[in-house]
Amino acid sequence: MSSAEKPLIGHLVIVGVGLIGGSVSLALKKAGVVGHVTGVGRNRDNLELAQRIGIVDAWTHDVGEAVRDADVVLLAVPMSAYASVFAAMAKTLPEHAVVTDAGSTKQSTIIAANKFLPGPERFIAAHPIAGTEKSGAGAAFAELYEKRLCVITPVGDSSATALALVMQLWEKTGSRVVTMDAAEHDDFLASVSHLPHLAAFALVNAVRRQKSEGHDPFCFAAGGFRDFTRIASSSPEMWRDIALSNRDALLGQLDAFQQELNGMREALLADDADRLLKEFSAAREAREAWLAKHGDGL
Ligand SMILES: NC(=O)c1ccc[n+]([C@@H]2O[C@H](COP(=O)([O-])OP(=O)(O)OC[C@H]3O[C@@H](n4cnc5c(N)ncnc54)[C@H](O)[C@@H]3O)[C@@H](O)[C@H]2O)c1
Numbered sequence: 001m002s003s004a005e006k007p008l009i010g011h012l013v014i015v016g017v018g019l020i021g022g023s024v025s026l027a028l029k030k031a032g033v034v035g036h037v038t039g040v041g042r043n044r045d046n047l048e049l050a051q052r053i054g055i056v057d058a059w060t061h062d063v064g065e066a067v068r069d070a071d072v073v074l075l076a077v078p079m080s081a082y083a084s085v086f087a088a089m090a091k092t093l094p095e096h097a098v099v100t101d102a103g104s105t106k107q108s109t110i111i112a113a114n115k116f117l118p119g120p121e122r123f124i125a126a127h128p129i130a131g132t133e134k135s136g137a138g139a140a141f142a143e144l145y146e147k148r149l150c151v152i153t154p155v156g157d158s159s160a161t162a163l164a165l166v167m168q169l170w171e172k173t174g175s176r177v178v179t180m181d182a183a184e185h186d187d188f189l190a191s192v193s194h195l196p197h198l199a200a201f202a203l204v205n206a207v208r209r210q211k212s213e214g215h216d217p218f219c220f221a222a223g224g225f226r227d228f229t230r231i232a233s234s235s236p237e238m239w240r241d242i243a244l245s246n247r248d249a250l251l252g253q254l255d256a257f258q259q260e261l262n263g264m265r266e267a268l269l270a271d272d273a274d275r276l277l278k279e280f281s282a283a284r285e286a287r288e289a290w291l292a293k294h295g296d297g298l
């Protein structure tokens with residue numbers, strides 16, 4: 001970007017400068033499409049770190065002040081913080097400013113925007129389907145979204161200009177943008193993201209509860225346990241919020257998963273080798289097909 005050129009986004013305000021918000025800033029800076037980035041958060045140490053490592057150019061604890069001359073505002077906070085963040089920016093958000101987010105569930109964010117944001121038509125909900133089990137600005141990296149999907153869930157009265165800008169923003173992070181209905185998004189993510197996290201937390205707890213004196217099953221855990229449970233190292237607060245904000249879809253997925261486990265239990269109880277083999281083979285085939293098609297991200 002030459003000094004005479006106007007960047008795609010003059011002033012970007014990121015509320016929640018953690019893994020996700022920090023990585024958006026690093027990616028957009030790397031792409032040369034953002035002028036000035038202000039970070040908003042609660043934790044001083046995290047914000048100072050974010051400035052030191054070049055994620056933000058300035059920071060504040062005050063959402064209302066930060067958005068006063070924003071062009072784009074990105075929410076990358078836990079799901080339970082949306083209502084208070086939207087309410088805090090309501091009075092000072094300039095009319096031209098566009099708002100997007102990175103929350104893991106989409107219906108709840110649209111409901112919060114409709115309730116608390118003036119001009120909710122300039123809120124374009126988004127979800128980059130990329131992450132790690134780590135949290136905070138120190139975990140952010142510019143390449144997180146490269147070759148990953150970003151789902152955008154516009155609604156009927158979404159502003160066309162806001163939608164175009166938000167699509168460009170996410171494309172500039174390196175992701176492939178797809179648009180989808182918010183309810184459909186929440187149903188899909190309940191099965192391929194939220195259920196696996198609950199299953200990982202539950203599995204670690206099941207093993208943890210088996211611990212007794214002189215007998216620690218964790219001593220014998222290796223690659224299988226490590227691969228299955230990496231995501232159980234994720235932020236408990238973040239996952240509490242995601243689970244509650246997609247409660248109904250997740251309850252449906254838990255029921256379906258329990259049925260699968262019951263089927264395997266029955267087969268085992270009945271020494272039904274054929275049924276076990278059939279179930280294991282079908283799962284392996286489905287996973288291999290997924291890896292072949294989407295294993296590199298898209
Ligand atoms: N981690 C992932 O893999 C992943 C992937 C995609 C989307 N998401 C979603 O992105 C969002 C952020 O996740 P993350 O992994 O970056 O979490 P994070 O914990 O790394 O960062 C969140 C930041 O928000 C700050 N914060 C909390 N409440 C706030 C408030 N009221 N006002 C301002 N700042 C506040 C925290 O201090 C923290 O710095 C969540 O909604 C999450 O569901 C996460």
Ligand SMILES: O=C(O)C(=O)C[C@]1(C(=O)O)C=C[C@@H](O)C=C1
Nearest residue numbers: 104128129130131132133193231
């Ligand atoms: O790779 C991880 O650690 C993740 O959990 C990332 C992951 C997921 O794939 O479930 C988690 C939450 C999101 O909203 C999107 C992506």
